[in-house]
Amino acid sequence: MDRTAPMKIALITLGCKTNQSDAASLAAELTAQGHRVVPSPQEAEATIIHTCTVTQKTDYQSRQLIRRTAARNPGGRIIVTGCYAQVSPESLQAIAGVDFVVGLGERRRIPELLLSGPRSGAERVLSSPVGNQRIFEEWRLPRYSDRTxxxxxxxxxxxxxxxxxxxxxxxxxxxxxxxxxxxxxxxxxxxxxxxxxxxxxxxxxxxxxxxxxxxxxxxxxxxxxxxxxxxxxxxxxxxxxxxxxxxxxxxxxxxxxxxxxxxxxxxxxxxxxxxxxxxxxxxxxxxxxxxxxxxxxxxxxxxxxxxx
Missing domain, CATH: 3.80.30.20 (tm_1862 like domain)
Known part of the structure; x- marks a missing residue:
């Protein structure tokens, strides 16, 4: 069953400044829709993890972070996005506790996935090729906790x-x-x-x-x-x-x-x-x-x- 009430959401980000900017823009969008961004997965109903895939080490760090998040908040929903989710969604889908894997071309669907009911199998992976994109996708301007x-x-x-x-x-x-x-x-x-x-x-x-x-x-x-x-x-x-x-x-x-x-x-x-x-x-x-x-x-x- 889909839910309608706002949620407490944590965002964890690995990798470059662009990934950090993407996560901040998503946080701004979720806040505008009534959700509350919290600092820790332990107090969140859902955690969104922005992964990095620039090296094998960052792939490993992404997988470890997902497993650690699932262990610390077993009842929470986990949505995995970022570059690793774009290039290797199946490997992330296989990790216990992951509810959705969302490629970079499908990030605008994350708010609806937060409120949707459980899905199984291939329905848990939302990914589309990014090679044909020619238009810069503009998001809501973030507000940063660092006021400087x-x-x-x-x-x-x-x-x-x-x-x-x-x-x-x-x-x-x-x-x-x-x-x-x-x-x-x-x-x-x-x-x-x-x-x-x-x-x-x-x-x-x-x-x-x-x-x-x-x-x-x-x-x-x-x-x-x-x-x-x-x-x-x-x-x-x-x-x-x-x-x-x-x-x-x-x-x-x-x-x-x-x-x-x-x-x-x-x-x-x-x-x-x-x-x-x-x-x-x-x-x-x-x-x-x-x-x-x-x-x-x-x-x-x-x-x-x-x-x-």
Whole structure:
């Protein structure tokens, strides 16, 4: 039997800032529908788990988290979503205590699933291909418990298909939020009093390439800075090849963007980079780091490196 009363719901999130933004947007939607978001699965009637699948370790962590949640609240409903749920729903469906597995393309159905009666077998898995999606799916703007920093998701998906990476298969192709909607959401965050806004996306540096006419991250940063919204901007992660001379020059001159940049390296060996299908060399990465250090005194740089 379906229920109609609002529920107490816990959300647990693994993985990247984009996953965190997705979970926060879902929490905002559920709150708007009358549900109450609680901090712990033990006090919840239902728990929604946003999984990560970027490595075997995160797959394992996702499975362990699901089992631990089921053990601590055996009477609660569990809905599993996120990237792992998109690429391998059957393996998650098999875990005891899981009521529904919801792929990324079906996340808008989660509110109805919370109130629906039990289902069995294949009816417990809701998944659809994301590879054909070409439109950025906009959700309700979240409210964050940290009143200082907010995340603004402006892009999803990736067209790069690095040889080791499952993300394009989980998230689909590059899709950008329109500049008008980015500015509108940024104004809303400013009105809420946030002092820092983190621009997030699966492949943030490709923002705007799918729009018509095509645009660039640089044009978006200039538009946001021109609004004078009273917060500073932080970039979540930018690929090395996407730092054009114009972008480096703007970052050096702008006071609107935090002097902290995360630039994935993955390997310092050109042979490995080529096999990874990365579009840069170790020397070009070093040149970029040196150029940024010269242009932006005191810049803080972070990187990802794959070992083994």
């Amino acid at each position: 920093r907010a995340f603004l998701k402006v892009q999803d998906g990736c067209d790069s298909f690095c040889s080791y990476c499952i993300v394009p298969h989980a998230r689909g192709r590059n899709r950008s939020l329109s500049p008008e909607r980015v500015l509108s959401q940024a104004r809303d965050l400013s009105a809420q009093g946030y002092k820092e806004v983190v621009l997030t996306g699966i492949h943030l540096g490709t923002w705007g390439e799918d729009l018509r006419p095509p645009q660039s991250l640089l044009t978006l940063l200039k538009a946001l800075a021109g609004e004078k919204l009273g917060f500073r901007l932080r970039l979540s992660s930018i690929e090395p090849a996407e730092f054009t001379p114009a972008l480096v020059d703007y970052l050096a001159r702008s006071s609107a963007v935090c002097p902290h940049l995360h630039i994935p390296l993955q390997s310092g060996d050109d042979r490995i980079l080529e096999r990874m299908n990365r579009n840069y060399s170790a020397s070009s990465y070093a040149d970029l780091v040196n150029a940024l250090s010269r242009a932006i005194p005191g810049v803080a740089l972070g990187a990802d490196v794959i070992g083994g």
